[in-house]
Amino acid sequence: MDWLKKFMTGRYGGDQLSNALLLLSLLLTLVGRLTKIPLLIFISYIPLGVCFFRVFSRNISKRSMENYKFAMFMSPAYSWLKKTQNNIKESKTHTRFKCPNCKSKLRLPRGKGKVIVTCPKCKTKFDKRT
Numbered sequence: 001m002d003w004l005k006k007f008m009t010g011r012y013g014g015d016q017l018s019n020a021l022l023l024l025s026l027l028l029t030l031v032g033r034l035t036k037i038p039l040l041i042f043i044s045y046i047p048l049g050v051c052f053f054r055v056f057s058r059n060i061s062k063r064s065m066e067n068y069k070f071a072m073f074m075s076p077a078y079s080w081l082k083k084t085q086n087n088i089k090e091s092k093t094h095t096r097f098k099c100p101n102c103k104s105k106l107r108l109p110r111g112k113g114k115v116i117v118t119c120p121k122c123k124t125k126f127d128k129r130t
Contacts, residue, residue, distance in 0.1 A: 011056050012063040017070040021051040095130050 025048040032040030057063050087096065094107050101124040106117065112130045119126075 010058055012054060012058070012060050014055055015063070015067045016074075017067045018051045018054050020070070020074075021047040021054070025051065097128065099124060100126055 025044050025046075028040055028044035028047070032038070032044055054063055054066070090096075090107075093110060095110050096105060096107050098105055099119040099122065102119060102122040104119060104121045106119065108115065108117065108128065108130045110130050114127060114129045117126055117128045118124070
């Protein structure tokens with residue numbers, strides 16, 4: 001393993017973009033095998049080659065900038081997944097609904113019965129059953 005450590009010294013290594021390229025390559029290969037389209041299998045080698053190029057590259061600043069741009073591009077998807085994960089986790093203890101006036105999202109604990117809710121945004125009062 002010492003030879004691998006020496007070989008990778010000064011090289012960029014793996015990151016989020018490399019992982020995404022590897023996943024894309026595997027997905028294209030799988031779809032190409034299932035549909036028996038040889039062109040799709042051939043195309044699947046392109047992201048794999050780019051992934052290996054990035055991992056073994058010595059231009060660390062350029063690869064990190066590429067990864068930063070990829071992370072900025074993917075950040076809306078990451079935040080949506082995180083928000084959805086939190087909503088699913090809290091669904092056992094809280095209920096979510098929208099204000100009838102301003103449509104802002106509100107959250108109340110479950111099992112409190114019928115309560116009078118005051119929207120913090122528009123100060124509208126309304127009844128809601130939790």
